[in-house]
Amino acid sequence: MPTATASKRDIETQVKNPELVARRRRQIVDAAVPLFIEKGFHKTTTRQIAAATGFSIGLLYEYVRSKEDVLYLVCEAIHQEVERCVNDALQRHERGRDALAAMIHEYFTVCHRMNDHILLIYQETQSLPPHWRKRVLENEVRLTGLFVNALARLIAHGDLPKLTEESIELVAHNITVLGHMWTFRRWFLARHYSIEDYITLQTGFILGLLGG
Amino acid sequence: MPTATASKRDIETQVKNPELVARRRRQIVDAAVPLFIEKGFHKTTTRQIAAATGFSIGLLYEYVRSKEDVLYLVCEAIHQEVERCVNDALQRHERGRDALAAMIHEYFTVCHRMNDHILLIYQETQSLPPHWRKRVLENEVRLTGLFVNALARLIAHGDLPKLTEESIELVAHNITVLGHMWTFRRWFLARHYSIEDYITLQTGFILGLLGG
DNA sequence: TTAGTGTGACTGAGCGCTCGTTCATAATTG
């Protein structure tokens, strides 16, 4: 949480009142997300963002120094939302033999729901200035780290067979990416599987390695 | 092969000599690929593409009707190259208990080598006009289809346990995407695993589901 | 052979326009 707050504070602003800044930036993000999803970052103009927010262009530039700033705010917000959901899910299923399956189910459901947002991050991270791209990638690592911790805890409790550290890490990455796979191959997968089919099959796949 | 040739023929050109068109377009692709990889499609200008090819801008537009045409040519060329390699690999290991592991090894090695190209397709496919985006996605499906066929053949020969059709399909997607995962998480994974480590671990993972 | 003519690849200055960004000014707040 402190990370996210600090990162927002890093974007300079002309406006003095910090609460106003936070509120306005939330408005900007809410307006920009659907635009970026629909047209992509490059084909969305700052004027469109301003209009969708209900701002004049001048006002937009009081809360943001560049168009890239807006993209960064958007990426941060998306990651925060995903991380919040995943954290919730992981804590709801702390123990037991079926905890992993339940966690996967919850995480994949989040991916299903946030389809467009996850796609957006895959496609536009490269448009960020290096300094912020790094931040966004750190968010991605932290998210996978949540699964690493969860897996380690289950193994410690004897709910999963023992694994080497590097295996745990890779399984965590696989879970993360197979969730994303539903978003970026959905145009094809959804012809053959419902999201529930998909979760069931992939859960079997993941438990396969773990000797389940 | 007919597909690829036909698709190129679809791009109109002012130039009459078809061999010249083919040669010039190959030059354009070769020049554009590193530019797109380095700066992305939107931040590369048509003038830069022309200069890198050794053409005047005017000449570039004799062989291509728009900047998006160039992107499409690039995506086609990349897919052709990947498909060629994968086809080779699949035919080299037609049978036997270890055929799947060998195929995975070859495919992941191709992904490793074509890292930047695969990333490019992930990031820029959305910048294509719908008609061509569809074509590029069809290429993606065809590639996964190669794995479906290979898996089915191995199962028919008794080299792999029987699976439902939908399981085969999903395993094929997983193989495809776990190969891609090395490219778009390499910035992190390469800190912990060499490509060989990665292949070994993931092969175990994939064989897990198949009861290997 | 050579002058004449046609063809098609190639050139690059420049057109028309959009975009991100700024700033003089106005409105609002306390």
Added chain:
DNA sequence: CAATTATGAACGAGCGCTCAGTCACACTAA
């Protein structure tokens, strides 16, 4: 009043793309 927040016309760099013109060469006619 002063300080802060909001406006939107104006700027100008830079973009994709065009098109009037050049040039090398092949073919024809005398």
